[in-house]
Amino acid sequence: MLQLSDDDRAMLNGDRGPAPRLAMSILVRMADVYGAAELMDISQAHIDSTIYLGDATLDFAERLAALGARVAVPTSLNVSGVDECGWKDWAVPPDWAAKAARQMLAYEKMGAVPMWTCAPYQTHMRPAFGQQIAWGESNAIAFANSVIGARTERYPDLLDVCCAITGRVPAVGLHLTAQRAGQMLLRLAGVAPALQQDDQFFAVLGHLVGTLAGDQIPVIDGILVRPAEDRLKAFAAASASSGRVALFHMVGVTPEAPTLDAAFQGRAAPPAIEITTADLRAARRELTTADGQPLDMVILGSPHFSLAEFSLLAPLVAGRQVHPRVKFLVTSSRLMKERAEESGVLAPIVAFGAQITLDTCILASPMLPPEIKTLMTNSAKYAYYAPSLLNTRVTFGSLADCVRSAVEGRVVRDESLWRIA
Secondary structure (H helix, E strand, C coil), rough: CCEHHHHHHHHHHCCCCHHHHHHHHHHHHHHHHHHCCCCEEECCCCCCCCCCCCHHHHHHHHHHHHHCCCCCCCCEECCCCCCCCCCCCCCCCCHHHHHHHHHHHHHCCCCCCCCCCCCCCHHCCCCCCCCCEEEECHHHHHHHHHCCEEHHHHCCCCHHHHHHHHCEEECCCHHCCCHCCEEEEECCCCCCCHHHHHCCHHHHHHHHHHHHHHHCCCEECCCCCCCHHHHHHHHHHHHHHHCCCCCCEEEECCCCCCHHHHHCCCCCCCCCCCCCHHHHHHHHCCCCCCCCECCEEEEEEEEEEEEHHHHHHHHHHCCCCCCCCCCCEEECCCCHHHHHHHHHHHHHHHHHHHHEEEEECCCCCCCCCCCCCCEHHHHHHHHHHHHHHHHHEEEEHHHHHHHHHHHEECCCCCCHHHCCC
16 A cells, blocks of 8 residues: 655645645556555656647646646756747648647746756756656656666656656656666677677667567677767667667666676576677668668757767768758757857758757657658667658668768668678
């Protein structure tokens, strides 16, 4: 039976106002579903409910705001359903844009920080190791748990804001040390360091690991390189898309896995599942449905493009021009665009012909006009979702492949490393 603190009961009884009462009533019901014995404090939240999905999500947000809801802990906001300043450049219906903007405003009224990004871990609101948080958005959950070592369960839309308002969560699952041990072992077998250094590698590996792991906690052994943060970001997003990975351990890379023994918290590791170069090639092929097709759009930034990624893109496009038939879209946050502009790396990207969309992404907003049918991306998450959610063909490739294809107006990929590795 769920045990509530005096403060929990005060919120549930309405002593703290109608909004905490509503939020706590939902949280208590969900705690029962989770089988929690008690609630626990959090010190931060990230709300995914910002994405406008129809009148129900708008009504819920505006009802909370009208009741005077205020977040009880520092809270960042995920992508919204619209780029407030640039939506008219795309196929977004005006009614959709207006309602999505209303939903954004409702969450701002609750005191949340309008970051409007699916990568809050690359902002000043990045949590610390061991910090108890309540985060929505699948890639952010996986990254926070795994790469940072903060602690969050998979908080779905509408429950995430209830956690933010109450500052409480069910004391279950990945919030608890004992529940964070590895559950399966995946070992790279004969995968060359040169392939592991390729900028597609961790996205492809994440796609494969998600497929193999489902909702288990995978432990990945055999990493021979030191991946940059954006490559771990790509891994987290891919594994949370093809599977439901909320926590992974990479031996010698992520903070809770300095050793194989530590990843399994001293328990005996299960028999290893080997991942070969052939397995990785097959996983990479799964991310492409349009190889060799004429190209309509290159799309980058799922999760949102970081300053480091803008810095990598700038020299690739300098002095070049997008093919007149191709749209080149980068999705990012206001903060990262500002930083890219200040550092001087945004100007060559814009001169190349790229469009920068802020606050949202093509998976969350009805942006694409019907004539766009063939996409290319370096994001395994976009490649996984685009065929079903956007009804488009897609090719997955490296950042350099994406730039070259945009210039030539057709899909072009350098296959040499993946062919011989």
